[in-house]
Amino acid sequence: MQLTAQAGTVSAAPRAKSLWWRDVIGIVSIIALGAAGYWLFPDNLALLTRIIAVALLVLSIDLIVGYCGVATLGQAALFGAGAYAAGIACVNGVTEPMTLLAIGAAAGAAAGLVMGTIMLRAHGLAQLVLSIAIVQLFHEAANKASAITGGSDGLAGLMVSPLFGIFEFDLWGKTAYIMGLALLLIVFVALKFIVASPFGMLCRGIKQDPVRIRAMGAFVFPVLLKMFAISGAVAGMGGALAAISTQVVGLDSVSFELSANALVMLVLGGLGTLYGALIGTVIFMGFEHVVSAINPFHWMTMVGALLIAVVLAAPGGLSSLVEKVSGSRGGKA
Amino acid sequence: MQTVLSIATDALAFGMVLFIICIGLSLTMGLMRVVNLAHGAFAMIAGYIASYAARDLGLGYAVAIFLAIVGTIIISIPLERFLYRRIYGSPELTQVLMTIGITFCVIGITNYFFGPTLKTIPLPQALSQPVDIGFRTIAAHRLFVIACGAVVAGGLWYLIERTSFGIKLRATVDNAAMSDALGVRTQVVYAVSFAIAIGLAALGGVVGAEFLPIEPYYALRYMVMFLVVVSVGGAGSILGAVIACLVLGLVDTTGRYLMPEFGNFFFYAAVILIVCLFPRGFLGRAQ
Numbered sequence: 001m002q003l004t005a006q007a008g009t010v011s012a013a014p015r016a017k018s019l020w021w022r023d024v025i026g027i028v029s030i031i032a033l034g035a036a037g038y039w040l041f042p043d044n045l046a047l048l049t050r051i052i053a054v055a056l057l058v059l060s061i062d063l064i065v066g067y068c069g070v071a072t073l074g075q076a077a078l079f080g081a082g083a084y085a086a087g088i089a090c091v092n093g094v095t096e097p098m099t100l101l102a103i104g105a106a107a108g109a110a111a112g113l114v115m116g117t118i119m120l121r122a123h124g125l126a127q128l129v130l131s132i133a134i135v136q137l138f139h140e141a142a143n144k145a146s147a148i149t150g151g152s153d154g155l156a157g158l159m160v161s162p163l164f165g166i167f168e169f170d171l172w173g174k175t176a177y178i179m180g181l182a183l184l185l186i187v188f189v190a191l192k193f194i195v196a197s198p199f200g201m202l203c204r205g206i207k208q209d210p211v212r213i214r215a216m217g218a219f220v221f222p223v224l225l226k227m228f229a230i231s232g233a234v235a236g237m238g239g240a241l242a243a244i245s246t247q248v249v250g251l252d253s254v255s256f257e258l259s260a261n262a263l264v265m266l267v268l269g270g271l272g273t274l275y276g277a278l279i280g281t282v283i284f285m286g287f288e289h290v291v292s293a294i295n296p297f298h299w300m301t302m303v304g305a306l307l308i309a310v311v312l313a314a315p316g317g318l319s320s321l322v323e324k325v326s327g328s329r330g331g332k333a
Numbered sequence: 334m335q336t337v338l339s340i341a342t343d344a345l346a347f348g349m350v351l352f353i354i355c356i357g358l359s360l361t362m363g364l365m366r367v368v369n370l371a372h373g374a375f376a377m378i379a380g381y382i383a384s385y386a387a388r389d390l391g392l393g394y395a396v397a398i399f400l401a402i403v404g405t406i407i408i409s410i411p412l413e414r415f416l417y418r419r420i421y422g423s424p425e426l427t428q429v430l431m432t433i434g435i436t437f438c439v440i441g442i443t444n445y446f447f448g449p450t451l452k453t454i455p456l457p458q459a460l461s462q463p464v465d466i467g468f469r470t471i472a473a474h475r476l477f478v479i480a481c482g483a484v485v486a487g488g489l490w491y492l493i494e495r496t497s498f499g500i501k502l503r504a505t506v507d508n509a510a511m512s513d514a515l516g517v518r519t520q521v522v523y524a525v526s527f528a529i530a531i532g533l534a535a536l537g538g539v540v541g542a543e544f545l546p547i548e549p550y551y552a553l554r555y556m557v558m559f560l561v562v563v564s565v566g567g568a569g570s571i572l573g574a575v576i577a578c579l580v581l582g583l584v585d586t587t588g589r590y591l592m593p594e595f596g597n598f599f600f601y602a603a604v605i606l607i608v609c610l611f612p613r614g615f616l617g618r619a620q
Contacts, residue, residue, distance in 0.1 A: 071425060118609065125368060125564050126612050126614070129565075133601040136597060257553075264433070267426075304433075304435065304436065304439075308434040308438070315427065
C-alpha cells in the first residue's frame with residue numbers, strides 16, 4: 001500500500017514540473033500578446049479592453065461550467081451586478097479605480113451567492129432554466145430601477161479619477177487597457193492556483209460524480225456555493241472593468257444574449273481549461289468585430305455554423321485541437 | 334369582475350398559443366431527451382411560409398396553414414437526419430449549443446431572404462371580426478386559437494393514450510432499449526414524433542402570429558419562454574404543459590394588464606418560484 005502511494009508521488013512529480021513550465025510559458029505568451037495588441041492596434045484599445053472584460057466573464061463561466069459541471073446561461077447577471085455596482089458607486093462619488101474594481105468584485109460575489117443558492121436547488125434542465133430566469137429578472141430590475149441605474153438609457157457620466165492618482169483615463173484608453181491586462185494576469189494566476197488546489201480538485205470531483213464525493217464525506221453544496229462566489233467576484237471585476245473603461249453601464253451587460261455569447265466563446269475555446277476561455281474569447285470577439293461591421297446577420301449565420309461545427313468536429317473546443325496537434329497532453333490542467 | 338373575465342379570456346388565448354407551440358418541444362424533450370432550443374425557429378419558418386403564401390400568393394388562410402405545416406416538416410427532415418441524430422443522448426450542454434447554433438443560422442438566413450421587417454399573416458374575414466361572448470367582445474381569431482389549443486390537446490391525448498402508436502411511444506419513452514428489443518422500431522417512433530412536434534410548432538407559429546409577431550429574431554426572443562414553459566410543465570407531460578401554459582399565460586397577461594411598466598418581471602419571478610417548488614416541473618417524471 002505504502003509502496004504504491006510512493007510510486008504515485010514519484011511519478012506525479014515530473015508531471016507537475018512540466019505543467020509548471022507550461023503555465024509560465026502560457027502567462028508569458030499572454031503578456032506578449034497583450035503587449036503586441038497594445039503596439040499593433042493603438043486605435044482599437046477600447047475594443048481590446050472590452051475583450052479583456054468579456055474574457056473575465058468567460059473565465060468565470062469556465063469555473064462553474066467547466067470545473068463544477070453546473071450548466072448556466074445566466075452568468076451575465078453577475079457581470080452586470082459588478083458593472084452596475086461600480087457604476088453607481090462612481091456616480092455617487094467613489095471614483096478611485098481600484099476601489100471600484102473591489103466594489104464590482106464584492107457585488108459580483110454577493111450576486112453569485114444568491115444565484116448559487118437558487119440554482120443549486122435544481123438539476124439539469126431546471127437548473128438551466130433557473131439561470132435564464134435569474135438573468136432576466138436582473139435585467140428587468142435594472143430596467144425598472146431607472147432612478148438608480150438609468151434604465152434603458154444606461155448609466156452614463158462615470159468620471160473615474162486617475163489610477164494611483166497619476167495615470168489619467170484618456171480618450172485612447174491606454175490606461176484602461178494596461179490596467180485591464182494587469183487585472184487579467186493577476187486573476188488568471190490566482191485562478192490557476194485555485195483550480196489546482198484541493199478545493200479545485202474537489203470541484204472537479206463533484207463534476208464527475210457528486211454522489212461519490214458525498215459518500216466520501218465532503219459537502220457538495222457549500223463547495224459549489226464557494227465556487228459560485230469566486231466566479232461571481234471574477235465576473236464582477238470584469239463588469240467593473242467594462243464600466244470604468246467605457247464610462248457607461250448599459251442594460252446589455254445583464255442580458256441573456258451576453259450570457260449565451262459568453263458560453264459560446266467558452267465552448268469554442270474549450271471547457272475546463274482556463275486557456276480555452278481566453279482563446280475562445282479572443283477569436284470570437286475578433287471575428288465578431290470584423291464580420292458584424294459588414295452585416296450583423298451574416299455574423300449570426302457564421303456563429304451558428306461555427307457552433308454546429310465545433311459540436312460535431314471538436315467537442316473539446318479549439319484548445320483541445322491544439323493539444324491534439326502538439327501531442328503534449330499532460331492531463332487536463 | 335369585468336376585468337377579471339377579460340384578463341381570463343386573453344390569458345386563455347395566449348396560454349393556448351404557448352401550449353400549441355410548446356407541447357411539441359415537450360414531446361422532443363420528454364421522448365428523445367433533446368433540449369431543442371431551435372423549436373421556436375421552426376415556428377418562425379412556418380410563420381414566414383404562411384405569410385408568403387397568404388400575402389404574396391393570395392392563398393386562403395387554411396391553405397396557408399397547411400402549406401406552412403408541410404413545408405416546415407419537409408425542411409426539418411434533413412436537419413433531423415444529419416444534425417439532431419448526432420446529439421441524441423449527448424450531454425445537455427452539447428444539445429443546447431448545437432440547437433442555439435441552428436437557431437442562429439436560421440435567423441441569419443431568414444433575414445437574408447426576407448429582411449428584418451415584421452411579417453403579417455392576413456386573417457380571413459370570418460376570423461378578423463369581433464364576436465360578442467356576453468361580458469365583452471373578443472376577436473374571433475382568439476376563439477379560433479382557443480379551439481385549436483383544445484383540439485390539439487384532445488388529439489394528442491387520444492393519440493398517446495388510445496392508439497397503438499401511442500403505446501409504442503410511451504414504451505419508448507419509458508425504456509428505449511427494451512422496447513427496441515421487443516420489436517418496436519424506435520427510430521421510426523422517433524422520426525414520427527419529431528415530425529409531429531415540428532408540425533405542432535408550425536401550427537402554433539402561424540395561428541399565434543397575432544400574439545408573437547413573425548420577425549427574424551422571433552426564434553431567439555421567445556426561445557427562453559418556450560423552454561421555461563416546458564420545464565415548468567415537466568417535459569413529456571401533456572397535462573403538465575397545459576397547466577404550465579395556463580398558469581404562465583395568466584401571470585404574464587395579468588402582469589401586462591395591471592402593471593405594464595414591469596414587463597416580464599412577474600413572469601420570471603413566477604418561474605423561479607415554481608421551479609424552486611417543483612424542480613421537475615408540475616408533472617415531470619423522476620429521471
